[in-house]
Amino acid sequence: MSEISKLNILVVGSGGREHALVQKCLQSPLAGKVIAAPGNGGMASEVECFNLCVEDIPALVELAQEQNIGLVVVGPEVPLSLGLVDALAAVGIPAYGPNKDGAQLESSKAFCKDFFARHNIPTAAYGTFTEVEPALAYLEEHPAPIVIKASGLAAGKGVIMAETQEEAVAAVKDMLEGDAFGSSGKEIVIEETLYGEEASIHVIASGEHFVCLPPSQDHKRVGEGDTGLNTGGMGAYTPTSKVTPEMQAEIEEQVIKPTLAGLKADGIDYRGTLYAGLMLTDKGVKVLEYNVRFGDPETQVLLPMVADDLVPVLLASAKGEALPAKLQYHEGAAIVIVLAAGGYPGSYAKGQEITFPATLPASSAIVHAGTSRDIDGTIRTAGGRVLGVSGQAPTLQAAVDLAYSVCDQVEFQDKYLRRDIGHRELNR
Ligand SMILES: Nc1ncnc2c1ncn2[C@@H]1O[C@H](COP(=O)(O)OP(=O)(O)O)[C@@H](O)[C@H]1O
Ligand SMILES: [Mg+2]
Known part of the structure; x- marks a missing residue:
């Protein structure tokens, strides 16, 4: 990692994830001024917040320039998919997170599934569709239970687990013919239902360099016993013993390394967080999806477990430099x-x-x-x-x-x- 002097840091976003990032940055001896946009009540008690929309890319770039920012840490997926990192790079400001091309892993589930297929990364069997007829024909061959997904960003609401053929047909029609999920549902992924326990692996990547954070599990359903509606997440913990050291090695060899090599082969210099949503099946680990940013609320448990200063790691990733092979974690x-x-x-x-x-x-x-x-x-x-x-x-x-x-x-x-x-x- 390069020698660095005090660094002014802008954290983009307004949730718990971003508050945890602000707190981690404030702990760094390398941090100069830390600011947030737009931030929230908690961040406003600790740092200066600027009331900008995370989708307003020009305004965020201008803020970073005016405030003499040396590192932008992007929390949510939307500004990444809109090219915030590319726009900051164009004015010479390093930003933690993938560029617009890399962000497609999350912003298009169809892109992500085709990427898995192209690079032999274990995932559920699938088809992608923009027209109703071939989608319904696929359902004939692959009857329910089956999973229908809006390809575009849907704030965690675009996945229908169809138990019956009627539900599956309705989901396809609602997305492709109707307006369920708007433009995000105009392309869909239909995929095999996988069975097992879910876990997440967060990786900080810089090209083909990467460092893994401990495995975690979140709780998406609103009700106790994992019942009721899906939410953004009601809680999380780390580590999970479900991901054994052998499984961790399998994940790194069969999922993470081929992903970073595949991105490079596809001409994408991937930097930032790669967050693999995994299903631990009895036929091995399968990737449900990639997110291209830290999970919320997983960040709130992962960052406090990191004993090392995270700022130089985020900066090295933002600049495409080598990362330390391992981070130090607190016990427990x-x-x-x-x-x-x-x-x-x-x-x-x-x-x-x-x-x-x-x-x-x-x-x-x-x-x-x-x-x-x-x-x-x-x-x-x-x-x-x-x-x-x-x-x-x-x-x-x-x-x-x-x-x-x-x-x-x-x-x-x-x-x-x-x-x-x-x-x-x-x-x-
Ligand atoms: N193929 C699948 N088999 C079983 N469950 C799935 C499958 N795909 C998704 N799910 C369930 O739906 C949830 C959301 O799907 P995911 O692909 O992570 O999309 P998103 O997080 O964008 O909503 C997963 O966490 C998992 O519980
Ligand atoms: Mg998910």
């Missing part, structure tokens, strides 16, 4: 529990005042996701996922106990949380 486990506004992921109230404990126990943290801050410092709810409460401890059970004790000291009207985050690991 980490958990994050999302405190949501009652009603989420349906409609919910905003603007409720939040009260916090006066002090936090050691090794716990509160990260803000959907909050706003009044001029007098009052923090209010401003989104469905409001806060993330994290805990780190020598064992997952101790981390769970720590985090839930803090959850019970945070109050706002209609606070909702799942009480069973980490249940799979705790019950092994």
Whole structure:
């Protein structure tokens, strides 16, 4: 890694992931000024926030130039898919995250599946379609249960797990003929249903260099026992013993290395996070999808586990330089529990005042996701996922106990949380 002096850092985004990134950057001895755009109530209590839309690429570039930023860390997928990193590169500002070409791994599931096929990366059998008739013919040959996916970005809502043929046919028609998911559903992927437990692997990549973060599991469903509607994520923990050291080696050899080599062969200099959503089947590991940024809420457990300064690693990735072979991690486990506004992921109230404990126990943290801050410092709810409460401890059970004790000291009207985050690991 190159010698670097103090670095001004801009974090782009407004969720718990970005708050965790801001906090990690603030801990770095290399960090000069840290700012966020647009940020949220929690970030506003710690750094200067600029109220820009993450889709406004020219405004973000201008902000980075005006503020003499030496590293932009891009949180969400949308600005990546709109080419924020390319636009910053054009004015000489290093940015952590893939360029627009690389971001297609997430912004087009059809692109991603074809990429898997081209480079022999294990995944579910599939077809991609833009027309109804061939899609229905495919369903005839591959009857339900089957999975129908809107190819484009759909904020985690574009996947239909069809149990019956009728549901499958309806999903195809709703996307291709109707307006379900808008332009994101005008191309679809139909794929085989896989069975097993899911896990995520986050990789920080710089061309063919990469460093793996510990395996994690999230909890997408709103209800306890993984029931009810899908959400952005109600909690996560790391590590998961489900990913054994042998499986980790298999993932690196059969998934990560061929992916980075394949991207290079396809002319994509991939930099930033590569987040593999995996199904651990009894026929081996299969990739469900790639995301091209850190997971939310996984970031809130992964970053606190990193003992090393992350800023030089993010900067090296942004510049396409070599990465350290390994990062140092804290021992033990980490958990994050999302405190949501009652009603989420349906409609919910905003603007409720939040009260916090006066002090936090050691090794716990509160990260803000959907909050706003009044001029007098009052923090209010401003989104469905409001806060993330994290805990780190020598064992997952101790981390769970720590985090839930803090959850019970945070109050706002209609606070909702799942009480069973980490249940799979705790019950092994
Ligand atoms: N082929 C599949 N077999 C079984 N479950 C799947 C399959 N594809 C997706 N899923 C389920 O749907 C969820 C969302 O699918 P994913 O491909 O990760 O899309 P996104 O995160 O963009 O919504 C996965 O986490 C998994 O639970
Ligand atoms: Mg997913």
